[in-house]
Every structure is written in C-alpha cells, then in structure tokens.
Amino acid sequence: MTTITLVQGDITRQSVDAIVNAANSSLLGGGGVDGAIHRRGGPAILAECRKLRASHYGKGLATGRAVATTAGELDARWVIHTVGPVWQGPGSDPSLLASCYRESLRVADKLSARTVAFPAISTGVFRWPMEDAARVAVETVGDMETAVEEVRFVLFDERAYEAFAEQVR
Ligand code: ADP
Numbered sequence: 001m002t003t004i005t006l007v008q009g010d011i012t013r014q015s016v017d018a019i020v021n022a023a024n025s026s027l028l029g030g031g032g033v034d035g036a037i038h039r040r041g042g043p044a045i046l047a048e049c050r051k052l053r054a055s056h057y058g059k060g061l062a063t064g065r066a067v068a069t070t071a072g073e074l075d076a077r078w079v080i081h082t083v084g085p086v087w088q089g090p091g092s093d094p095s096l097l098a099s100c101y102r103e104s105l106r107v108a109d110k111l112s113a114r115t116v117a118f119p120a121i122s123t124g125v126f127r128w129p130m131e132d133a134a135r136v137a138v139e140t141v142g143d144m145e146t147a148v149e150e151v152r153f154v155l156f157d158e159r160a161y162e163a164f165a166e167q168v169r
Helices: 032-041 043-054 095-110 130-143 158-168
Strands: 003-008 018-023 066-070 078-083 115-118 150-155
Touching: 003 130, 003 158, 018 032, 018 095, 032 043, 043 066, 066 095, 078 095, 095 115, 095 130, 130 150, 130 158, 150 158
Parallel strands: 003 150, 018 078, 018 115, 115 150
Antiparallel strands: 066 078
C-alpha cells in the first residue's frame, strides 16, 4: 500500500530514499528543481550524469524516461532524473507526464527505495498547468503497483500545494 503525502517546501531538504529530479534531456543541469538539486547535492551528481551521457545515454534521456544516480550530499540515497514533457497548449498529451511518474517509481522499485519525493514535474519552465499536472501525478501514482511505501509530493508554493491537495481529497 503506497501512502501519498504532501509537503510544501524545498525538495532538496527532504530525507527520503530517493529524490526525483525534473531534469532536462541533457542530464547536465538546468534551472528550477534541477539547479537546486545540483547546487545542494554537490558535484558527484553531475559527475555521474556525465558518465551516463558518455555511456548508455549518448543522446541524453528521452522525455518520460527515468534514470538514477547518487544523491551526493543530499539526505537521500539516490536522485532519480526524469524528463517531463513541455506543455504545447490545450490538447497536450498527458501520457508522457504520467510516464515520468511511472518510470521513476519503476526505477525506485529496482533500487528497493521505500520513500520517494517528487516535485511537480513539468509545471515550471515546461509550463504544464498546475491543476492538470496534479491530476496526472496523483492518478498515475495511485494506479501504480509498487513496493514504494511513501510517495511524497514536495510542492514549492501554496498554489501548487493546494492543487495537489485538491486531488488527494
Ligand atoms: P520543469 O522543467 O519540469 O517544468 P522546473 O524545475 O522548472 O521543472 O519546475 C517544476 C516545479 O518545481 C515547479 O512547480 C517549480 O515551482 C518547482 N520547484 C522549483 N524549485 C523547487 C525546489 N527546490 N523544491 C521543490 N519544488 C521546486
């Protein structure tokens, strides 16, 4: 049984087995959550990302996929990097956004992670509307068969928190 919990705050301050990063396909860092994770996690994360680019992920990580690295100095064992889709306007297909949550939890299961923190993937630079992103996130996690015991959504501001709270009611 997976419990969904909601926290308003900074995902880099969480103590969990795995922290999910809203990465970009280059895996080489960016703004938002990605920048915060690399800043607080230190250079070990980027070093592993560079190794991934030099081996199995020569073209980068595809949208909707996920891959794990060390969590460096974060209070977690792993960072799971996933690439959300960019909002293309009404009619945007949510399946790749759902895939981010599914694939991240699949990676978490392979690592035997029991607690996983997610940001609101795609709702920053990638502009996915918060209410729709919250619906996709909560529905997808709720439908998953996983050994993860706690999925913690870490929402940066009150608006994001309220959108997710609306979905778990
Ligand atoms: P994307 O490129 O997938 O849109 P972003 O990192 O730009 O990813 O934003 C995703 C969401 O994460 C946004 O709602 C943003 O406000 C939020 N966010 C930014 N920094 C943090 C942080 N340190 N902890 C938790 N959430 C964050």
